[in-house]
Amino acid sequence: MKLSIDRQIYSDACISKVVYWLSAQYAIERTLDGTIETLSISRNDGHPFDETELRSQCLRLLNDYKLRQTIDDETRDIRTILYAKAFADDENLTVE
Amino acid sequence: MKQRPLDIHSNDNTLFTTEQCNNHCIMCCQPPRKIDDIDHYYQQNIKRVLSAPKDLPLIALTGGEPTLMGDKLFSLIRLIREQLPNTEIHILSNGRKFADPEYAKALKLAGDNKVMVGVPLHSDYEKDHDIIAGSKGAYNETILGLYNLAMQGIAIELRIVMNKLNYMRLPQMATFIHKNLSFVTWTAFMGMERVGFADTKSTHIWIEPIEYIPQLCQAVQLLDDFRHEVVIFNIPLCLLPEQYHPFAEKSISDWKNKYTDCCEQCRLKEQCCGFFATSTQLYTGIKPY
């Protein structure tokens, strides 16, 4: 089964995460042509599988990872500050 | 404002410190005034403390906002501890001033383990709290104040006054308290006294207790589930499901407490908080047990 994904919509990192989770069951070959990445997917054990189901699973995962990516990108700095505050030994709290 | 004499037999002995306040709570039963009265009350309170019965169990500092006294608050507390060493000191404050950790530290130094601070929280959501407190930025300072008081090991009574603007989120507030303010000594859910702003602006603020009992019970249950101390003030027992009676306290000061005609036939009258004599109207739904 082949699945085409636009890299302008889903980043390399998003696609990689989907491939990571699917790779327990599927062998996935990634090819890039311009901004379109194509995943060629087959099952590791050679058994047939429900392509429609897998396609919608892939799209759901892609969307989730894209949302997570946005959350990560937007919160990286504040998270760093939070951890620095939590694990530096401040005595008291003050108004920012 | 005329102060009542300190009386060993009363359950409400109060030092009134100022009519000023840096909050402007929409349901305030004692609306603040901008007058320069701190020295006046300070001098008066010194005399009151000097002549107070030596074994007074509890003395409360109220206002207005007592922390507006600045360092005079600590001199007053030191005097109380010197004159009345066995008396517990309860300060009713909006907690904002304690956002300054030095101020919290100074309170600990003056009051040590004799002092408890009662702090109202109106919502878990900043803007709702600020609207009810009538002051932008109140919420953040209050929460930081609570943390700084806790870090000094000062006992805290968290007070939640139920009103039309906050009753829907009482369960969420309970979760918030459990997660973020688990250090408070106890949480008190308080029925509103229908005087002052609560009465004059009643269409915005007033809500009959019978309407928020489900949310109140859910909130009380949640805190109790996680073993936080929780009490209900100012709600007559006939409005509460029986399983929540143990949380209800006889909370209304003796001098402003009353019962109605129908209370005369009630077998729980002795345990019940009754009503505020000061309130302009009775609650709906009351009936004798």
Add this chain to the structure above:
Amino acid sequence: MKYYLLPFKFTRIGDHEVFVNEVGDMLHAPIGTAEQIVNRTIEDPELYKSLVANFFISEIRIPALLDVYAERLAEKKRFLDDYTALHIFVLTLRCNQNCIYCQASSRDEHCAASSMSRENMRLAVQHMFKSRSQYLTMEFQGGEPSLEHDLFLYGIELAEEINQTEHRHLTYVLCTNSINLTDEVMATCKQYNVLISTSLDGPSWLHNQNRGKQDSYEKVVKGITKAREILGADRVSALMTASELSLNYPIEIVDEYHKLGFTSIFLRALNPYGKATDNADWEAYTNRFIEFYKQAFEHIIELNKQGHVMIEEYAAIILRKLLTPWCTGFVDLQSPAGIVNSVLIYNYDGYMYASDESRMLAEENDFTFQIGKLSESYENLVYSPKVKEWSKVWNNEAIAGCSDCALQAYCGADPVRNHSTQGDLYGFRPTSLFCKKNKAIIEYIISCVIDRYDELMPIFRNWIR
């Protein structure tokens, strides 16, 4: 709508989207809400307020209460400040049982070798006091540690002596099969207030089959009775391990614990160490264990509804992480991982190991998690290059498959398990059975909290207390 995102993770459980912030606070909402939050189109005003109040989003770039949030985060990871609190002393490999699933490669009780020397016991106790933790738990394991009474007593006496000047809070635990609880052993337990942690698999026929002995059950129950009489019922607890056979009998196992008067049970899966590795198909075992867990859990709930006290300990740990603001000390579900940070093993062979599982691997000639000889200094051992290497992979916040998992705050990292089952410390989550099992059970518990709140909270609140 204008607001700023704060770090949070999400997943779907049943009909819900579940959101978890950096301290493990959870909110849930209908599916599609994550997208609304990220796209600034939240429809439900009350949800919006909850998201702000609970540090999922902020109305200003740097939340005014960030210090409060940081304080809460520090509390959740407080176990790091506590340094190593659990110290396991493996007195011997000798054992008087022959359990089919033995994870510790025990030897026959009459075998002369494979016990800890007194010199190594002395070094081990000294190391334990090098940990800065105010609370030290000294846990005696084996083989069967009660077969080494003199060494057991010697270890406690050494600790008591050093503690005259150290003033730590000491707890002693004897992990025993309860068969050899002689008067001598009991006297020591009584004198030093030792907790008994025993192991019982279920009804007699099941227990005896697992133990490879005809009369094990009878002896264990006799031992438990004796220990309760001498030490008090609250000083004796029991653990079960689910053999493949056990998986068919969730109800019977729970009922057996109830019948014997226990008020808690820990539904534990087999770990792939020692003899247990012979179990053929781990994936099938894991799937069956998950079903076993749910059935046993529901039966435990029924017992609770009938008014009996019975706590499922694994669920209680997850519930504490999920529902309370406090740190939960449980070395198997921690990040940074429990190894070294929270637990150290002093093995009978004179070496320090990273965890209980680490010394089990050593019995199969895999010395990956052997830290070093007890005769070396504590600092050289605990800050060794090997330990530093592990520290790169012991945070689930930083490893693939875990780093964006919504259950991260409730789960843990286990480099030892990764190594033993997948051949490398880092591990591969899509085929990890540790991941599969914990994910399935944690999701089950979360769905209980969401979908059956009114039904189950009265029970859960007693478990958490």
